Amino acid sequence: MTTSSSIDSKQLQGFIPFDYLTAPCIEDLASQCREHFLEKGKILFKRGNEDNECHFLINGDIDLADENFNITKIASGSEDNYLALDNSSHIHRTSAITTSECKFYSINRDYLDLVTTWSQLSEELEEQDPDFDDPEALDWMDALLNSPLFTRIPPANIQKLLVRFKERNVIIGEVIVKEEEKGEEFYVIKNGRAIVTQGDGHKEKTLAAIQTGDCFGEDAIIAESVRNATVTMASNGSLMVLDKVDFDELLKKPIIKSITLEELHIQMDEGDSGTVLIDVRHPQEFRHDRLKNSENIPLNHIREKLKKLNQDFHYVVYCDGGRRSEVAAYIMTESGFNAVCLTR
Numbered sequence: 504m505t506t507s508s509s510i511d512s513k514q515l516q517g518f519i520p521f522d523y524l525t526a527p528c529i530e531d532l533a534s535q536c537r538e539h540f541l542e543k544g545k546i547l548f549k550r551g552n553e554d555n556e557c558h559f560l561i562n563g564d565i566d567l568a569d570e571n572f573n574i575t576k577i578a579s580g581s582e583d584n585y586l587a588l589d590n591s592s593h594i595h596r597t598s599a600i601t602t603s604e605c606k607f608y609s610i611n612r613d614y615l616d617l618v619t620t621w622s623q624l625s626e627e628l629e630e631q632d633p634d635f636d637d638p639e640a641l642d643w644m645d646a647l648l649n650s651p652l653f654t655r656i657p658p659a660n661i662q663k664l665l666v667r668f669k670e671r672n673v674i675i676g677e678v679i680v681k682e683e684e685k686g687e688e689f690y691v692i693k694n695g696r697a698i699v700t701q702g703d704g705h706k707e708k709t710l711a712a713i714q715t716g717d718c719f720g721e722d723a724i725i726a727e728s729v730r731n732a733t734v735t736m737a738s739n740g741s742l743m744v745l746d747k748v749d750f751d752e753l754l755k756k757p758i759i760k761s762i763t764l765e766e767l768h769i770q771m772d773e774g775d776s777g778t779v780l781i782d783v784r785h786p787q788e789f790r791h792d793r794l795k796n797s798e799n800i801p802l803n804h805i806r807e808k809l810k811k812l813n814q815d816f817h818y819v820v821y822c823d824g825g826r827r828s829e830v831a832a833y834i835m836t837e838s839g840f841n842a843v844c845l846t847r
Contacts, residue, residue, distance in 0.1 A: 510536045510608060511561075518559050519586055520619045528618050531675050531738045536610045547588070547599035547607070554595055556609045557587035563605030567597040576602070614676050621698045621712045621737035643693045643743060646716025651839030652758065660753045667753070668743040673736050679719075682733045686723025689750045692716065695740015700733045712737075718837075724750050725759075725833050726826040731803070758836050759829050760843045767819055767845060771796075779812075780845075781820045783831040794821070802827045809838050821845035 780797040835842035
């Protein structure tokens with residue numbers, strides 16, 4: 504593999520999907536490309552073979568032969584040369600034979616898919632938040648200290664937190680947390696980009712694009728359970744990492760407050776109409792055993808429902824064992840809501 508300095512980013516921009524990616528994304532991808540050459544009459548790939556790379560023709564001419572020996576000629580300077588060669592799937596439908604000396608840029612298809620997925624997801628976030636891709640607005644420490652979460656933390660804890668965070672360098676394609684694995688660390692992206700997914704293989708679903716200043720990993724620590732999603736780096740970068748012991752002491756303990764059922768009844772009897780009771784269990788559990796005047800927002804939907812809730816209200820969240828309500832209360836507090844857990 505050649506060094507990234509030999510890869511011409513401008514040549515990459517002549518191909519889809521590089522033509523719509525940002526300069527940092529293209530630089531990330533260029534660092535993962537390999538430049539290689541083939542003489543006339545050589546085979547780049549064979550029909551029916553599995554290939555984990557995408558190949559872009561930079562210089563020269565090539566023939567693509569299908570199962571019926573129909574030939575499609577591709578020249579590097581032609582208008583038809585704007586996609587990776589025979590890239591409709593990871594198993595080639597054609598064979599590629601050079602008809603002149605050729606130069607190629609090749610890249611792992613998973614890396615390419617990772618970065619292009621992040622880029623498309625981030626377009627929606629940019630529309631919602633003009634500062635989403637502004638480096639000056641994305642300092643990780645500023646993002647933390649300006650979040651609603653940190654207004655609930657004693658100043659002494661903030662100082663301890665910033666000391667106990669450990670920096671970790673990461674690379675594009677690196678899986679930071681994996682779904683169904685036990686969670687022991689909390690992360691803040693110091694610089695770089697990542698995507699959040701659920702499921703595996705053809706069932707994989709992309710949930711979000713995150714970048715500098717964004718946090719992840721807290722749900723599994725609070726619930727003392729396995730990860731509910733996978734986070735994969737979509738660029739090189741660095742993370743600030745806090746272990747479970749420090750997270751529990753400095754973040755979870757001062758933030759997650761509780762209220763007893765008796766205290767709730769007193770509060771409701773006094774006519775506090777600003778109190779909203781939320782059950783974060785599954786709908787089946789809610790239908791079987793629910794508290795009066797409560798509404799059901801399952802934990803796995805709590806984040807998407809936040810924008811419909813009124814921050815002027817006081818929220819009391821509950822489940823059965825307490826773990827799910829603790830996660831929900833943390834998520835809501837992190838987003839600026841006044842939320843406590845109900846102990847039953």
